[in-house]
Amino acid sequence: MKIARFLVTLCAVLHVAMGNKLAASYDLDEMTDEPLIGNYPSDESCVLDRDSESGCLCRHYLKEKFITCYDPDTCKRFPRIRFPTFTIRISTTAIKTLKANDLLNNTQLTMFKIEGNDQFSRIEPGAFNGMSKLVNLSITHNRNLVSLEKGAFDGLTNLHTIRLNKNGFLNLKTFTVSLNANSLPKLTHLIITQMPFANVNRDDFEDLVNTTITSLNLFTCRISYIHPESLTPFRNLKTLGLGENNLNTSNVIDVLKVIVQNKIPLDYLSLFNLGFKELPRNLLEVIGKTNITHLTLTKNKFEIIEQFPKMPKITRLDLNEVLALNIVPNAFEFLPNLKNLYLSRNLFSEVPKGARLAQLKNLDISVLKYNGYSPSYFSLYDKAFVNMTNLSVMNLSGNNIRKLSKNVFIGLSNLTIMSLKNSYVFFIENSTFVPLRNLIYLDLSDNRFATRYFEKYLFTGLDKLEVLRLGHCSIGNLQLPQDIFENLRSLKHLGLENNDIKSLPSEIFAPLVNLEMLDLSNNNFNSWDFQLFPKNNKITEFYVSNNKIKNITKSMILDFNKLQMIELSKNPFGCYCSDLAALNEVIEQNKRVAGLLKQNHLNCSFPQEYANLTILEYLEHVNNTEQCVNVLVNNDYVLFIIMGCFLVMFVIIVMYLLRNYFYKCYIGCHKSRDFNKNNVHFEYDAFVSYSNEDHAFVDKLVKTLENNYPHYRLCVYQRDFQIGTLIMESISSSIQKSKKMLLIVSDAYIKSEWCLWEVQAAQKHYLQQNSLVIVKLGDVSKEKLNASLSLLMKTRIYLEWDYKDKKKESVFFRKLRDFLSEPVSIFTIDRNLQI
Ligand SMILES: *[C@@H]1O[C@H](CO)[C@@H](O)[C@H](O)[C@H]1NC(C)=O
Ligand SMILES: *[C@@H]1O[C@H](CO)[C@@H](O)[C@H](O)[C@H]1NC(C)=O
Ligand SMILES: *[C@@H]1O[C@H](CO)[C@@H](O)[C@H](O)[C@H]1NC(C)=O
Ligand SMILES: *[C@@H]1O[C@H](CO)[C@@H](O)[C@H](O)[C@H]1NC(C)=O
Ligand SMILES: *[C@@H]1O[C@H](CO)[C@@H](O)[C@H](O)[C@H]1NC(C)=O
Ligand SMILES: *[C@@H]1O[C@H](CO)[C@@H](O)[C@H](O)[C@H]1NC(C)=O
Ligand SMILES: *[C@@H]1O[C@H](CO)[C@@H](O)[C@H](O)[C@H]1NC(C)=O
Ligand SMILES: *[C@@H]1O[C@H](CO)[C@@H](O)[C@H](O)[C@H]1NC(C)=O
Ligand SMILES: *[C@@H]1O[C@H](CO)[C@@H](O)[C@H](O)[C@H]1NC(C)=O
Ligand SMILES: *[C@@H]1O[C@H](CO)[C@@H](O)[C@H](O)[C@H]1NC(C)=O
Ligand SMILES: *[C@@H]1O[C@H](CO)[C@@H](O)[C@H](O)[C@H]1NC(C)=O
Ligand SMILES: *[C@@H]1O[C@H](CO)[C@@H](O)[C@H](O)[C@H]1NC(C)=O
Numbered sequence: 001m002k003i004a005r006f007l008v009t010l011c012a013v014l015h016v017a018m019g020n021k022l023a024a025s026y027d028l029d030e031m032t033d034e035p036l037i038g039n040y041p042s043d044e045s046c047v048l049d050r051d052s053e054s055g056c057l058c059r060h061y062l063k064e065k066f067i068t069c070y071d072p073d074t075c076k077r078f079p080r081i082r083f084p085t086f087t088i089r090i091s092t093t094a095i096k097t098l099k100a101n102d103l104l105n106n107t108q109l110t111m112f113k114i115e116g117n118d119q120f121s122r123i124e125p126g127a128f129n130g131m132s133k134l135v136n137l138s139i140t141h142n143r144n145l146v147s148l149e150k151g152a153f154d155g156l157t158n159l160h161t162i163r164l165n166k167n168g169f170l171n172l173k174t175f176t177v178s179l180n181a182n183s184l185p186k187l188t189h190l191i192i193t194q195m196p197f198a199n200v201n202r203d204d205f206e207d208l209v210n211t212t213i214t215s216l217n218l219f220t221c222r223i224s225y226i227h228p229e230s231l232t233p234f235r236n237l238k239t240l241g242l243g244e245n246n247l248n249t250s251n252v253i254d255v256l257k258v259i260v261q262n263k264i265p266l267d268y269l270s271l272f273n274l275g276f277k278e279l280p281r282n283l284l285e286v287i288g289k290t291n292i293t294h295l296t297l298t299k300n301k302f303e304i305i306e307q308f309p310k311m312p313k314i315t316r317l318d319l320n321e322v323l324a325l326n327i328v329p330n331a332f333e334f335l336p337n338l339k340n341l342y343l344s345r346n347l348f349s350e351v352p353k354g355a356r357l358a359q360l361k362n363l364d365i366s367v368l369k370y371n372g373y374s375p376s377y378f379s380l381y382d383k384a385f386v387n388m389t390n391l392s393v394m395n396l397s398g399n400n401i402r403k404l405s406k407n408v409f410i411g412l413s414n415l416t417i418m419s420l421k422n423s424y425v426f427f428i429e430n431s432t433f434v435p436l437r438n439l440i441y442l443d444l445s446d447n448r449f450a451t452r453y454f455e456k457y458l459f460t461g462l463d464k465l466e467v468l469r470l471g472h473c474s475i476g477n478l479q480l481p482q483d484i485f486e487n488l489r490s491l492k493h494l495g496l497e498n499n500d501i502k503s504l505p506s507e508i509f510a511p512l513v514n515l516e517m518l519d520l521s522n523n524n525f526n527s528w529d530f531q532l533f534p535k536n537n538k539i540t541e542f543y544v545s546n547n548k549i550k551n552i553t554k555s556m557i558l559d560f561n562k563l564q565m566i567e568l569s570k571n572p573f574g575c576y577c578s579d580l581a582a583l584n585e586v587i588e589q590n591k592r593v594a595g596l597l598k599q600n601h602l603n604c605s606f607p608q609e610y611a612n613l614t615i616l617e618y619l620e621h622v623n624n625t626e627q628c629v630n631v632l633v634n635n636d637y638v639l640f641i642i643m644g645c646f647l648v649m650f651v652i653i654v655m656y657l658l659r660n661y662f663y664k665c666y667i668g669c670h671k672s673r674d675f676n677k678n679n680v681h682f683e684y685d686a687f688v689s690y691s692n693e694d695h696a697f698v699d700k701l702v703k704t705l706e707n708n709y710p711h712y713r714l715c716v717y718q719r720d721f722q723i724g725t726l727i728m729e730s731i732s733s734s735i736q737k738s739k740k741m742l743l744i745v746s747d748a749y750i751k752s753e754w755c756l757w758e759v760q761a762a763q764k765h766y767l768q769q770n771s772l773v774i775v776k777l778g779d780v781s782k783e784k785l786n787a788s789l790s791l792l793m794k795t796r797i798y799l800e801w802d803y804k805d806k807k808k809e810s811v812f813f814r815k816l817r818d819f820l821s822e823p824v825s826i827f828t829i830d831r832n833l834q835i
Contacts, residue, residue, distance in 0.1 A: 047059070047060040047062060047083075048060075049082075051069075051079040051080050051082075053079075053080055054075060054076065054077045054078060054079040054080065055071065055074035055075050055076055055077075056069040056070065056071055056074070056075035056079035056093060057069065057070055057071045057074075057075065058070075058079055058081070060082075060083045060085070062083060064087075065083075065084065065085045065086040065087065066085065066086070066087040066089075067081060067083065067085045067087065067088050067089070068088075068089040068091060069088070069089070069090050069091070069093065070090075070091050070092045070093055071092070071093060071094075072092050072093065072094055072118070073094065074094070075093035075094055075095060076093075076094045076095060076096075077095055077099070077102075078090070078095060078098060078099070078102035078103070080105070081105065081106055084108065085106070085108075085109070086108065086109060086110045086111060087109070087110065087111040087112070087113070088106065088109060088111075088112050088113070089112075089113040089115065090113065090114050090115070090117060091113070091114075091115045091116050091117065092115075092116050092117065092118075093117050093120075094117070094118075094119050095117055095119065095120055096119045096120060096121055096122065097120075097121070097122045097123075097124060098114070098120075098122070098123045098124060098127045099124050099127060100124045100125070100126035100127055100129070101126075101129075102127060103127060103128060103129075103130075103131060104129075104130070106131075107130045107131055107132070107133065108133055109131060109133060109134050110133055110134060110135045110136065111134070111135065111136040111137075111138075112131075112134055112136070112137050112138070113137075113138040113139075113140075114138070114139045114140075114142060115138065115139075115140050115141050115142070116140070116141040116142065117142050118142070118143060118144060119144055120142040120144060120145050121142075121144045121145055121146065121168075122145075122149075123148060123149075123152040123153075123178075124152070125149065125150070125151030125152055125154060126151070126154065126155070127152065127155075128152075128153055128154065128155040128156050129154065129155040130155055131155050131156055132155070132156075132157045132158050133158065134156055134158065134159055135158060135159065135160045135161065136159075136160065136161045136162075136163075137153075137156065137159055137161070137162045137163070138162075138163040138165075139162075139163065139164055139167060140163060140164065140165040140166050140167065141165065141166045141167070142167050142168065143166075143167070143168045144168050145167040145168050145169070146167075146168040146169060146170065146174060147169065147174040147175055148174070148175035148177070148178035149177070149178060150177045150178060150180070150183075150207075151178070151183065152178040152183075153178055153179070153183045153184055154183050156183065156184055157185060157186065158186050159184050159186060159187055160186060160187065160188055160189060161187075161188070161189040161191070162179070162184070162187060162189070162190055162191070163191045164190075164191065164192045165191065165192065165193045165194050165195070166193070166194040166195065167195070169195055169197075170196070170197075171197055171198075171199075171201070171204070172192070172197060172200060172201070172204035172205070173201070173203070173204050176204060176205055176206075176207050176208060177207045179207070179208055179211070180207045180208060180209075180211070181208065181209065181210040181211045181212065184211075184212075185212065186212060187211065187212055187213055188212060188213060188214045188215060189213070189214070189215045189217075190213050190215070190216050190217070191217045192216075192217065192218055192221065193217060193218065193219045193220045193221060194220045194221070195220075195221045195222070196221070196222050196786075197218075197221045197222060197223050198222060198223065198224060198225075199223065199224065199225045199226075199227075200218070200223055200225070200226040200227055200230045200231075201227055201230060202227040202229050202230050203230075204227075204230055205230055205231065205233045205234070206233060208233040208234065209233050210233075210235075211233060211234060211235075211236070212236060213234055213236065213237065214236050214237060214238045214239060215237070215238065215239035215240075215241075216231075216234060216237060216239070216240055216241070217239075217240075217241035217270075218240075218241060218242055218245070219241050219242065219243040219244045219245070219270070219272070220243070220244040220245070220786070221244075221245055222245065222246060222786045223242075223245040223246065223247060224245070224246040224247065224248075225247075225251055226242075226247065226251060226252075226255050228251075228254040228255050228257065228258040229258055231255065231258070231259065231264070232258065232262050232264075234264060235262070235264060236264075236265065237259075237264050237265070237266055238265055238266060238267050238268060239266075239267070239268040239270075240266055240268070240269050240270070241270040241272075242269070242270065242271055242274070243270050243271060243272035243273050243274065243296070243298075243299075244272065244273045244274070244786075245274065246275075246786075246790075247274060249280045249282055249283040250282075252271070252283055253282065253283055253286045256269075256286050256287065256290060257286070259290070260289075260290055265291065266290065266291065266292060267291055267292055267293045267294060268292065268293070268294040268295075268296075269287065269292050269294070269295055269296070270295075270296040270298075270318075271283075271295070271296060271297055271300075272296050272297065272298040272299045272300070272318075273298070273299035273300065274300060275300065275301075275790075276297070276300035276301070276302070277300075277301050277302070278302065278306070279302065279305075279306050279308065281309060284308060284309050284311065285309045285310070287311060287314075288309055288310050288311035288312065288313075288314075288334075290313070291313055292313060292314070293313050293314060293315045293316065293337075294314070294315065294316040294317075294318075295311075295314055295316070295317055295318070296317075296318040297317070297318065297319055297322065298318050298319065298320040298321055298322065298342075299320070299321050299322065300322050301322060301323050302319070302322045302323065302324055303322075303323055303324060303325055304324065304325060304326050304327070304328065305319060305322070305324050305326070305327040305328065305331050305354065306328055306331065307328055307330055307331050307333065307334070308331060308332060308334060308335055309334060310334040311334060311335050312334075312335070312336060312337060313337065314335050314337060314338055315337050315338060315339045315340060316338070316339065316340035316341075316342075317332075317335070317338055317340070317341055317342070318342040319341075319342060319343050319346075320342050320343065320344045320345050320346070320364075321344070321345040321346065322346060323346065323347060324343070324346040324347060324348065325346075325347045325348065325349075326348065326352050326354075327343075327352040327353070327354030327355055328354055329352075329353045329354050330354065331354040331355075332354060332355075332357060336359070337359070338357065338359065338360065339359060339360060339361040339362065340360070340361060340362040341355060341357070341360055341362070341363050341364070342364045343355060343363070343364060343365045344364045344365065344366045344367065344368070344395070345366075345367060345368050346365075346367075348365065348378070348399075349376060349377065349378055349379060350378065350379040350380070350381065350384070351363075351365055351380070351384055351385075351396075356384065356385065356387065356388060357388070358387045358388060358389065358390065359390060360388060360390065360391050361390055361391060361392045361393065362391070362392060362393040362394075363388075363391060363393070363394050363395070364393075364394075364395040365394075365395065365396060365399070366395040366396060366397040366398050366399070366419070367397070367398035367399050368398060376400060377400050377402070378399035378400045378401050378423075380396075380401055380404070380405075380408045381408075382405065382407035382408060382410075383407055383408075383410050383411065384408065385408075385409060385410070385411045385412050386410055386411035387411060388411055388412060389411055389412075389413055389414060390414055391412055391414060391415055392414055392415060392416050392417070393415070393416065393417040393418075394412070394415060394417070394418050394419075395418075395419045396418070396419065396420055396423060397419045397420060397421035397422055397423060397443070398421070398422050398423065399423050399424075400423070400424045401420065401423040401424060401425055402424050402425060402426060402427070403425070403426070403427045403428075403429075404420075404425060404427070404428045404429060404432045405429045405432065406429040406430060406431045406432045406434070408432065409432065409433065409435045409436055410435045411435065412435055412436055413435060413436075413437060413438060414438055415436050415438060415439055416438055416439060416440045416441065417439075417440060417441040418436070418439060418441070418442055418443070419443040420442075420443065420444050420447070421443045421444070421445050421446050421447075421469070422445070422446035422447065423446075423447060424447065424448070425444065425447040425448075425449065426447065426448055426449055426450045427449075427450060428449075428454075428458060430455055430457040430458070430460075431457055431460060431461065432458075433458075433459060433460070433461050433462050434460060434461030435461070436461065436462060437461060437462075437463060437464065438464055439462055439464060439465055440464055440465060440466045440467065441465075441466065441467040442462070442465055442467065442468050442469070443467075443469040444468070444469060444470055444473065445469040445470060445471040445472050445473060445495065446471070446472040446473070447473050448473065448474050449473050449474070449475065454481060454484060455481060455484075456481050456483045456484060456486060458484060459484065459485065459487055459488055460487050461487070462487065462488060463487070463489065463490060464490050465488055465490055465491055466490055466491060466492045466493065467491075467492065467493040467495075468488065468491055468493070468494050468495070469493075469495040470494070470495060470496050470499070471495045471496065471497040471498045471499070471519070472497075472498045472499070473499055474499065474500060475496065475499040475500065475501060476499070476500040476501070476502065482505055482507050482508055483511070484508065485508060485509065485511055485512055486511045487511075488511070488512060489511070489512075489513065489514065490514055491512050491514060491515055492514055492515060492516045492517065492538075493515075493516065493517045493518075493519075494509075494512065494515060494517070494518050494519070495519045496518075496519060496520050496523070497519045497520065497521045497522050497523070497543065498521070498522040498523075499522075499523050500523065500524055501520065501523040501524060501525055502523075502524045502525055503525050503526070504520075504525055504528050504532060506528075506530045506532075509532055509533060509536060510533075510534055510535050510536070511535075512536055513535055513536060513537070513538070514538055515533075515536045515538060515539050516538050516539060516540055516541065517539070517540070517541040517542075517543075518539065518541070518542050518543070519543040520542075520543060520544050520547070521543040521544060521545045521546055521547070521567065522545070522546045522547075523546075523547050524547060524548055525547050525548060525549070526547075526548050526549055526550055527549050527550060527551050527552065527553050527556060528553065528555060528556060529553055529555050530555050531555050531558050531559055532555075532559050533559050533562055536562070537562070539562050539563065540562075540563055540564040540565060541563065541564065541565045541566075542559070542560075542563050542565070542566045542567070543566075543567045544566070544567065544568055544571070545567045545568060545569045545570045545571065546569075546570040546571070547570075547571055548571065548572060549568070549571035549572070549573070550571070550572055550573060550574045550605075551573070551574060551580065551583075552573075552580065552583045552615075557583070557586050557590070557593055560593050560596060560597075561590065561592070561593055563596060564596075565596070566596050566597075566600065567600065568597070568600045568602055569600050569601055569602065571602070571605075572605035572606070573602055573603070573604055573605055573615050574604070574605065574606050574607075575604035575606070575607065575610040575613065575615055575618040576607070577622050580615060580618070580619060583597075583615070583619065584619050587616070587619060594616075597615075597616065598616060601614055602614050602615045602616070603615075604618050682737060682738060682739040683713070683715075683737040683738070684713050684714060684715040684734070684737055684738040684739065685712040685713050685714065685738070685739055685740065685820055686712065686714050686715070686738055686739065686740040686741060686742050686820060687714075687715045687734055687735050687737075687738035687740070687741045687742070688701070688702070688714050688715065688716050688741075688742045688744065689741060689742065689743050689744065690742075690743075690744035690746075690749060691744070691746060691748040691749040691751070692748075693746070693748035694744055694746050694748060694749065694777055697744065697777060697801065698716060698744060701714075701742075701744075702714050702716055704813055705813075705816070705817070705820075710817070710821070712817075712820055714742075715734045715737070715738050739771070740771045740772065740773065740819075740820060741771060741772050741773075742773055742774075742775060743772065743773070743774045743775065743792075744775050744777055745774055745775065745776050745777065745780055745789065745793070745798075746776075746777035746778055746780060747778070747779070747780055747781060747784075749777075750780065750781070750784050750785060750786075750789070751784075772792070773798070773799065773816070773819045774792060774793060774798035774799070775798065775799050775800075775801055775816075776793075776798050776799070776800045776801065777801050778801075778803065799812060799815055799816060799819075800812075
């Protein structure tokens with residue numbers, strides 16, 4: 001909830017700052033391929049039930065009005081939905097047909113998903129009759145759905161987005177007839193990805209005349225040729241995604257020429273991961289002559305970003321993850337209107353001179369980090385940004401910056417948003433932020449500050465700062481000076497969550513007169529005896545869950561009295577009447593605070609006998625039974641204390657006698673923990689992605705690696721996937737739990753839909769070069785490889801398994817073990833090494 005709030009604030013700020021779609025930095029490349037996992041509600045407030053008529057098992061998430069139905073064996077027709085709902089997801093069922101009146105009782109639906117149903121093959125015309133509220137429709141991963149007939153989508157008069165990924169369609173013509181403008185008069189977004197289409201023929205979209213579609217995404221479709229005339233029915237097309245296909249530049253040029261001739265208002269083109277190894281100069285020249293303003297070249301491989309040709313209309317350029325080490329100084333000289341430059345996930349060691357453009361409003365040069373890997377040093381030179389007076393948003397997160405000195409940010413007088421999250425910053429010089437007089441949002445979370453250097457002057461100059469994030473910064477015991485926040489008069493949101501604050505300093509928040517929200521959750525402090533918010537009259541939200549608060553004092557109640565929302569759960573409240581006396585009074589006098597507290601489930605942590613009561617229930621309980629008076633004078637209690645003292649003395653004596661032993665153990669444990677650092681988050685050493693037809697080889701592989709020393713634990717789906725979980729969810733979560741990934745690439749593998757989906761998933765999780773190893777099994781026909789796999793085979797080390805040559809077997813396994821034992825690190829570029 002609070003993260004959502006933060007994001008809302010951020011978005012509002014971004015909106016003010018940019019007035020455009022900045023927040024969706026990867027909208028065409030990744031965001032539109034909606035994640036199959038994640039994004040589902042938590043299991044709280046979920047009802048599981050089996051619909052006896054249809055045989056489907058449905059999970060109803062009542063609060064979110066979301067229902068997901070499954071069961072590959074018994075769920076044979078559309079289930080009866082018993083709860084009002086906005087989203088229905090039909091996944092891994094045995095449903096064959098969506099019949100004419102199946103959805104009759106669900107006309108209030110806004111989102112409908114049909115995903116991963118192996119037998120699903122038909123949508124009857126009329127199935128969507130009356131579904132005028134439906135906005136999003138997603139029909140994906142149904143391998144037997146080979147066509148959609150005309151009229152299939154009749155009734156969807158307000159459908160906005162349709163997603164048709166990874167179904168059984170062999171070409172576009174088999175289903176585009178269903179998408180005509182009469183059936184779908186409001187359709188704007190068409191997403192067709194991960195299909196084996198090879199060609200887009202001239203008449204493939206001919207049924208879409210007069211279509212209202214403005215955004216067409218055809219990424220990862222193994223397209224090697226697009227007929228230039230084929231896109232002419234899209235008269236309103238503004239956005240075109242062609243990423244991850246096997247297109248050559250001359251073909252894309254031809255397509256663009258026809259788009260220009262037909263006055264199609266295209267302004268956003270995504271060419272991500274088309275395998276470019278250098279700038280496609282001819283193509284860029286043609287783009288420079290169109291009205292395209294936003295170009296994506298993400299995930300191509302440029303290494304050095306050379307000079308772009310003349311492209312006067314470009315305002316936004318995405319060059320994320322292009323393995324760039326540097327940018328030539330005049331790279332963007334001929335892009336006079338470039339305002340938004342995205343350079344995240346590259347290999348820079350500074351903000352390259354070529355990117356320090358006076359006209360930029362938005363610069364993203366962040367790095368994604370995980371697995372504790374630290375990238376090499378990233379220099380922020382003094383006055384590097386001196387000419388960037390128009391810059392409004394800068395993201396430097398994830399870079400190994402370490403120190404911020406006071407001359408770094410000079411010139412950034414119009415910067416409103418800056419992220420230095422997770423940037424290894426430990427030292428910030430006095431007055432570093434002084435030049436940032438318009439900064440509104442500063443994210444310093446996830447750094448390991450040496451707080452002893454923090455001074456009153458740290459945040460001077462940030463007169464307009466509204467959001468400051470200092471979460472996950474190992475701030476212990478607020479070794480912050482009392483006056484550290486003194487200058488932050490405009491601050492509205494302060495995040496100090498996930499630190500190690502053990503006691504709250506009394507005056508520290510008082511100067512924040514405009515504070516609206518304070519997050520102190522996941523720290524280590526007990527209750528407080530002074531008012532935290534004496535002068536803060538605007539505070540409404542306060543997060544203190546997961547601390548060590550044992551009682552609620554009068555001062556706390558005075559603080560709470562200002563709030564509209566408090567999160568206090570997961571604190572070890574003691575339910576002793578004496579401690580809760582103040583609270584008991586409040587419950588009677590202050591209904592508002594009582595109401596706030598009631599919204600939290602504040603359980604009694606002790607004594608044991610009240611463990612299943614909340615503190616409010618406890619108060620009621622003692623009031624009724626009038627036990628409170630004699631709790632403390634109980635004889636047993638005294639006896640208990642005396643016995644406790646004896647016990648403590650005994651333990652001390654034993655420890656003294658065994659001190660040498662304990663000392664050794666301490667050293668030993670310490671070592672082994674450090675040693676394991678690399679493995680600590682992973683359940684498996686590697687996830688094995690393979691086609692079922694190669695199971696014999698995989699059996700052998702697993703036996704050899706798991707049964708011999710050193711033992712490796714592999715994730716293999718028949719064995720390790722929990723029965724009953726949805727396959728796609730399982731795969732993704734297993735990939736996350738595995739340190740590395742093994743792709744067993746064979747002819748069968750290339751043909752398997754699941755496997756290719758896994759490759760896709762792998763690419764997202766294993767950016768690191770040495771986390772992915774490819775085992776080539778037998779002869780693999782290169783021409784059938786899809787774009788991502790083909791690129792992987794070209795750029796990664798791969799091992800070959802030869803069925804015939806037994807002698808090579810031990811060499812193979814030795815190399816494989818070498819690979820698996822290597823630590824994970826990002827950014828080692830290997831150049832076409834083959835074994
Ligand atoms: C629609 O609801 C009615 C009444 O609850 C029920 O009898 C009928 O079977 C439902 N139809 C479908 C297709 O679920
Ligand atoms: C439809 O999908 C879009 C993009 O995925 C999302 O932003 C929007 O909230 C969805 N709308 C509904 C009503 O589900
Ligand atoms: C497309 O629109 C034009 C003009 O509005 C109309 O004459 C024509 O019949 C439409 N075509 C189809 C196939 O609906
Ligand atoms: C590009 O692809 C088309 C169709 O596949 C082919 O005819 C043409 O020769 C290719 N051009 C280049 C430069 O490779
Ligand atoms: C660009 O847009 C303008 C104004 O909308 C239009 O007149 C022009 O023909 C367009 N140019 C191209 C190359 O599409
Ligand atoms: C900075 O922004 C202002 C106002 O938008 C504009 O007039 C000026 O030309 C910009 N400066 C540069 C160097 O682009
Ligand atoms: C800033 O601009 C001035 C004048 O154009 C130039 O001399 C100087 O090198 C620039 N500084 C940086 C750090 O780019
Ligand atoms: C940036 O700040 C300067 C003053 O420091 C101001 O003159 C200029 O107009 C600002 N540019 C924008 C785009 O606000
Ligand atoms: C910061 O400034 C104050 C006063 O100007 C000075 O006393 C202090 O030593 C400075 N601290 C650091 C770390 O430079
Ligand atoms: C409640 O907590 C405060 C602060 O930790 C402590 O001083 C006080 O003694 C506690 N009250 C009782 C009744 O234990
Ligand atoms: C928990 O509550 C129930 C009834 O509310 C009570 O019967 C039971 O004894 C309680 N358990 C404990 C451990 O206090
Ligand atoms: C406790 O008892 C008193 C009188 O016996 C009553 O006025 C008060 O409302 C009770 N408090 C609660 C929390 O039940």
